Amino acid sequence: MSSPSCRFLHAHDLMLDTPLQGFGPLPEELEQIVGQAPRRTADKTFQKAIELGVDFVLLTGQLLDLRRAEPALIRFLQRQFEVLAAARIPVYWVGSAKQFRRWPRWASLPPEVHWLSQGKTALKTNGFTCEISLLDSTDSHADAADGSADQDEPAFRIRVVAAAEKAELRKFAAHHRGDYWALAQAKGRRTLLLKKQVAHAPGSPQARFPDAAGPHGCTRVELMLGHRPRLQFIATASVQFYRQKLLVPESGEREPLLISAHQCLSGIGADGSPDLILINWELVASPSLKLLARAKAIRQQFLEEINRMGRPAKVPIWSLDAQWQLEDPRGQMEAESFASIYLDALYSLYEERLHDSQFLEELASAGELGRWLRANGATCLGAERLAEAIVEGLSIVGLEDRSP
Numbered sequence: 001m002s003s004p005s006c007r008f009l010h011a012h013d014l015m016l017d018t019p020l021q022g023f024g025p026l027p028e029e030l031e032q033i034v035g036q037a038p039r040r041t042a043d044k045t046f047q048k049a050i051e052l053g054v055d056f057v058l059l060t061g062q063l064l065d066l067r068r069a070e071p072a073l074i075r076f077l078q079r080q081f082e083v084l085a086a087a088r089i090p091v092y093w094v095g096s097a098k099q100f101r102r103w104p105r106w107a108s109l110p111p112e113v114h115w116l117s118q119g120k121t122a123l124k125t126n127g128f129t130c131e132i133s134l135l136d137s138t139d140s141h142a143d144a145a146d147g148s149a150d151q152d153e154p155a156f157r158i159r160v161v162a163a164a165e166k167a168e169l170r171k172f173a174a175h176h177r178g179d180y181w182a183l184a185q186a187k188g189r190r191t192l193l194l195k196k197q198v199a200h201a202p203g204s205p206q207a208r209f210p211d212a213a214g215p216h217g218c219t220r221v222e223l224m225l226g227h228r229p230r231l232q233f234i235a236t237a238s239v240q241f242y243r244q245k246l247l248v249p250e251s252g253e254r255e256p257l258l259i260s261a262h263q264c265l266s267g268i269g270a271d272g273s274p275d276l277i278l279i280n281w282e283l284v285a286s287p288s289l290k291l292l293a294r295a296k297a298i299r300q301q302f303l304e305e306i307n308r309m310g311r312p313a314k315v316p317i318w319s320l321d322a323q324w325q326l327e328d329p330r331g332q333m334e335a336e337s338f339a340s341i342y343l344d345a346l347y348s349l350y351e352e353r354l355h356d357s358q359f360l361e362e363l364a365s366a367g368e369l370g371r372w373l374r375a376n377g378a379t380c381l382g383a384e385r386l387a388e389a390i391v392e393g394l395s396i397v398g399l400e401d402r403s404p
Contacts, residue, residue, distance in 0.1 A: 004128040004155040004225045009049045009234070010182060011218040013061035013204035014042050016077065017069055020239060022209040023278065023320045030318055033239065033276045039076055040238035040275060041206040045218050046080050048234050050087045052220055055125040057084065058132070059093045060160060060184040061204070066102035078107045085110035090123065092116055092132055094160050094184055116160070128155040130223075134184075135161050135172055156223045160184050161199075166192050169199050180221055180229050189216075191231065198229045205236045210280050210320060213243040240274040248285040252294055254301060257283075261306050265317060277315055281306075281322040295324045 016038045026034060033040075049057050064073060084091055090112040097117040103109075114121060120133030131154035159178035161169065162185045169181060173194050181199035183190070189203030202219040217235040224230075244264050249256045261281070268277065283299065285291045291298075299322045306319050 004126070006125045006128070006130045006156050006223040007052070007054050008056045008058055008158075008221050009045070009052065009054045009218055010058045010060070010200070010202050010221055011045050011205060012059075012184075012186075012202045014038070014045070014059070014064075015062050015204060015206070015208070016042055016064040016073055018062075018208060020206075020208050022211070026318060030276060030316065033316075037206055037238040037275070039073075041236055042077075042080060044236040044238065045205055045234075046084055048218070048236060049084065049089055052234075054089060054220065055130075056090045056092060056123065058158070058182060059091060060182050060201075063093065063095070066099055071104075074104060074107050078109060081109055081113050085112040088112075090114060092121070094134065094182075122154060130154060130156045130158065132158045132160065135159055135176060155225060156180070158182060158223075166194070169194065173197060179223050198231065200231060202233075206238060207241050210241045210243075210278065213241040213280070215240065235274075237274055239276045239278060242268060242277055242279040243282065244268070244279055245282045245284055248283050248291065248298065250286060250288070250291075252285075252291050252298055254298075254305065257298075257302060258305055258309065261302070262309060265306075268317070274315060277317040279317060279319050281319060282325050283322050284325050286326075292324075299324060 018038065020034050020037055025031070046057070064077065066074075081091055092114050094116045100115045100117060116132065116134055118134055120131055122129050122131045124130075156179045157177055158180045159172065159176060160182045161172055169192055172178075172181075178197055181192075181197060183192075183199055183201035186201035187203075188201070190201050192199040200219060200221075203216060205217050207213070207216050215233070215235050216237040217233055220232040220234055222230040222232075246257065246261055246264065265279075268279075281302070283295075283302070285295070302322050303319055
């Protein structure tokens, strides 16, 4: 007789009705991709379940808000469930009873879709019983009645809990055996280990903000008797956010910067074949007042040029922004050292280019000095003292910091 096993796909926080946000306008064709990203991600997730031949799909977290979901979105989800049903893959959708009561009657679902709001349910996989149960703080001794000699004793127990921290999880694990613990309310991808037990949240398969850079997807879970669960990340995001650092040449010249950026773009790996990659650049520059005075112009020109260049790959890419960052070659400079560097540079440049009215006008009107320091104060040691020194220095040489 074969050893008991169970394979399923765990998807979390699909959030079909939550758009991507936190960035400016995009070209029209890219706006369409971004607008369809939540649905495309769901479609890719369910297609992966079919490709992997899993026994079932477990859905936790926020799927969509049925109080305000558009009919087209409900029909989309209905069709996705029908495709899974045709592949003989049941769906176990975890949520509240109130949420499920809002599902419209006109959108009938196949019998393979099971709503789980409390209690437990059992299913047969490969001839063995697998139990999925929802636990809350009132379930303190639920396993006490489970007789080990019972012929219906499940081979595997999947526990769905609201616990997000290890201390909370231990309280449940003290009274319940769980081969896999699904963290139903966790935010982001995370895994907690308790001896041979594993608690996991896959995170949302589609990031909504540029700050959530990196791969996103769901998790293929394989349960085998006597072994710790095997977790496999499956990338399914339609739009993938990236964050990439780039060193600005001392000269601030455009060509070397663009060549380096092009090399970075060529080396970016797309996880799970996304439809679009959106990237934020971090332009790391030496603490040079000359560069800082030109930072705004360098950033704008860089974004225009890099987006015009495109990317040597099938997946389209678009650069959203380029943030300016100071490079600290010695690790962590003292605040006074930062201030001294900028004041010394300011005085030397003033002496060297005293009669260069264009440079002096650029330095004053760029407004990048005060603005950059105020915007990035939290990321730069001694930023307040540095800002004071810059303003003081500009005043000494007869210029004003005209940044808003």
